[in-house]
Amino acid sequence: MALLMRATAKKYQIITNIYLKLTSNEHNYVYLSTVFKQSSIYLSCHGMHTRNSHTKITDDNQTSKLLNTTFGNIKAENQSLASTFDNFLNNRRKEATKTIIVEVQSSDSCNDLYSYCSSYGPIHLMHHYTVDKNHFFLVEFKNIESRKALMTAATHIHHQDIIPVQSQMFSFRNIAGQKKTKKIQLSSSDLANIHVPTINKPTVEKMSSALMNHTNDITKQMEILYDMWKLDDIGTRLRFFTAHQMENSFTSLFPNNIVLPFGSSVNGFGKKGCDLDLVMNLDNNIMEKQGSRLVFRTKSIVSDQRSQTKKTMELLSFIMQTFIPGISNVIRILKARVPIIKYDHLLTGLECDFSMTNMTAVYMSELLYIYGESCEFVRPLVFTIRQWASSVNITGVGTPGTTISNFQITLLVLFYLQQKKILPSINVLKSLSRPEDVRISETCDCTFLRNVSLFPIMKNKNNETLESLLTDFFVYYSTFDFSTKAISLRDGISLYKPNTDNLYICNPLEKALNVSKNVHATEVVRFIEAVRNAAELINEGNEKDSRGLLDIFAEKQPRKKITFFNKSFKRVNVADLFDDKINDEHKNNMTNEDIKKERIRKSFTLKF
Template sequence: MSFLTRAMTGSVLYMTNNCYCKLTQNCAQVKFHRKNFSKTFIENEWWCSARFMCSGAPEPTNKTGSYVVYDKLIAQRRAEAQRSIVIQVLSYNSCADVYTYCSQFGSINKIFHYSINSGGEKQNLVLIEFEEKQHVDAIMSSSTHVNYEQAIPTNTSLLWFRNLVHSKTKVKNVPPEQIKLTKNSIKTADSGEITKKLLCSESISDQILTLYNTIKLNDAGTRLRFHTAYQIEHCFSNLFPNIAVLPFGSSVNGFGKQGCDLDLCLVLDENSMEKPTSRLVFQTKSISLYDRQQVKRLMEVLAQTINLFLPGVSNVKKILEARVPIIKFDHSLCGIQCDLAVSNMTAYYMSELLYIFGETDPRVRPLTFVIRKWADSLHLINKTSPGPWISNFSLTLMVIFFLQQRNILPSINALKSKACKDDIRVADTYVDCTFLRNIEQIPKSTNTDSLEELLVDFFTYYTKFDFNTNAISLRIGKPIKKSERTPLYICNPLETNLNVSKNVSSEQLDRIMMSMQNALYHLEFHSNERNDQWGLIGLFLMNQTNFIENTRKKKLLNFKELFEKDNDVLTTS
């Protein structure tokens, strides 16, 4: 069996090598990206310097309140993933034993307990971050395989903790009170918990902040997503030493909630810059990312490899006919659903742009969360299948565009006008992704509206918006005329010729408009009624199809009753 395993491994590596040994990384289009990404990771030593690795990565959320540049944030999170391991344990009570055992290999920065349901069974796991990468290397060297006749002997930082009855290793126990362990660190709050917290809030603005802080993706959830990315990175690192698997989307831009999907972008050579003084050149094969058949063949091999060899990966599906081909899979040991694309750098920079907008003003993300929660509660969005519904991404762009009208956020053109040489980015098919990266250079907004006021104004603005003739443009920051006849036109912020809401039907837009009118009515006439449905609670419980209609019917005269009363008067007289 071991011979068969080695044969399978060799076969897949042979297929991988024949399918791609040199990815051109979108040729000249992303040379700017390579230069800046390399500069971020190498010159500033955020990624691999001994000083950084020994001191431990600082928390990405800067405690002084100063802005953390996106590339630095990503670098910090990737460094954390390299210093981390995931261990499956019997129960939560095993965590102290795991901590004690692992402490002999190096100092532990943080430890998180979490549980997931896999196949109807509850599994307990811990995520441990060490101070240095060499501590993880020591753990890996000490770990072992079992059942060699059946196991594919891959070495990953996904482990399980077994109990040895006759262990000769003497380890000094660490008192439980000294272990700063976070229990159930990725637990998602249910509707009952959320409602209880909202009822205890002082105002609608307080409710919005409470909702945001309750359901947003936390530190442990983010760490698990970067650890999942690192697993794929590590899988192909022997063939591609400079490979990078970069999370993008809501997992990293600050708009993600607990349990959100993980979007991944695979770049086979993040530092692919030619060395002009070297006389030795690698022998490679070639691939063109503009040849769809070659890309599909590449992704076939990627899907087969991670499905065969990566622990925890299951339910692998290839969606290769989409505009951007992806591989969907579940990671059962991290409890995450993943979408993997190849060199989709435009989406990566889109995440950076949303991150910048979210960091510019502290009201952006809470307001976006409550709008998306409202739409989800009224079934205006559908996460399970494509169709005529509006997406969370489109709703996020609508919130940002509204805040541009209130002079809280700048237009993308304004960000581009302030960009310097180091901000230049060009990705994929010549998509201009140049905009100011350091928001400390953006003047602070003088708008002081509360979150409640902004929520009301959001619904007011869009109930009056002329969707028949106008499109939403974040690049200009103002409504523009539609270039095509679609019910809802939201310009892609980076690929401006694309409409991100092209799928939304006229029926669904009508539902959205009616729901906004219902929401506006509720907030204006019922927001101060302190009962079990006040504020956001009632907003999320509204029936979008009959709320206003029923209210109007109560105000209409019942002519049948009037005639009956008249008849009674006539008969009695």
């Protein structure tokens, strides 16, 4: 039996089918579990069964239904056992259900709007923000009933000229002859939850000025960079509100649908102004009710799941463009490996990528999130290195091409921290996983320990600083053999490459896939040259005119070649790590486009 399962491509679908059969009859499960107890599928089936038999499903916890189970309908009653990421998603999604967005004339409308909205129920907080010089307030009530009462009192105007949809987005108007709502006296606690004016993205001048105040302390500069650029509360709220709008728009047809943000918006590495990635699951509850005699009438899907997904997304895109307020510039990219719909949201100021049935991406976001939660060094280090990569044009701008991406840079940093014994490998996390940690996506097993408080204690992190970690990152990849070695976060070690891809970073959840397959050989050489240069610059930090991170971001040329120590404590001159013949050959093979790109890079001016 076990051999048969391992030889089957659809192993995880089979596991689920067996589980459904077993749980249809309690006696059958108890009897058959003795047969399967020694097989490779026993743990998965047993984990699903035991959790299902001791849980209560409620309609208020759809996120946990989706994330705390293989296919989305089991929730652990004890919240202390739930993963950190699950709790984060649940809390943010609940906030979105109690939230409205209101366009106003200016930030001066704050008190008037607060007074009006308060007449329908207590307000938890208000955030002011702008999109293209238009002013908005995000208002969260303390309970969902207040938000519903306000929506009941709202109205449409110019009925003959509009499509009369209802949403949680409004305009705040003045009515001639009608007195404004009487202003109420705000308490100190109320004032603390009203955020005006907007805190916009920091400017280059403001960032440079802040960093220049600490040129002799790179650790402090890294902390400042992280604090100024990390995704803030209003940015996170707008992302979950946008997801909730999509979910709510299709609830009548798909009452069990769920729309989740993934990627930078939720993995803890999001930067102010980053795009929003969304994934929709049309049916969050696929368990059949064995005792029910009533069966919903439905339509059959087309020949295969991928074709059905493309057809569904095409229809959804027309609905989004025609009926849903705020959505514009809808672009369908349905022939991609993962079909997506790109669109702009005019009322939240977000550029969005919408996909379906891509839960592996959500679990990837969760993995990155818990790595970031497990150690205070992770996020500031990733932010700094990603900013450096952008500043020296290592990471490309726009659509993915032959350059290294932010996601790949993040994986390089996490792998480096595994070598420093600061982060555990994914295999270690899987070995420590509990039954409630079992997750199986459409394509792979995504099981790993999800409770950060249970992570193994990593001894080395107490002996490090952000500056030392940044320096060692550049030195580590200056000596790394990209020509023969692959990077594997699952194993926590480098492996020999299975093919000739220029850069091989194993997909953390699907080890057989290379997430950096697109990267061109010249980009790998440029990355190695850039980390060498950065390593030399950061070691010149004691020079009188050193600006710390600003020199690294501007790719200032070092005065001298610095000798470092590698992992084996053997003296290494960074300049000797690169074969001049290889560099000469690289330059000779550069196309006109490569030369143009190189000139732009050399004439680089600081950017954020």
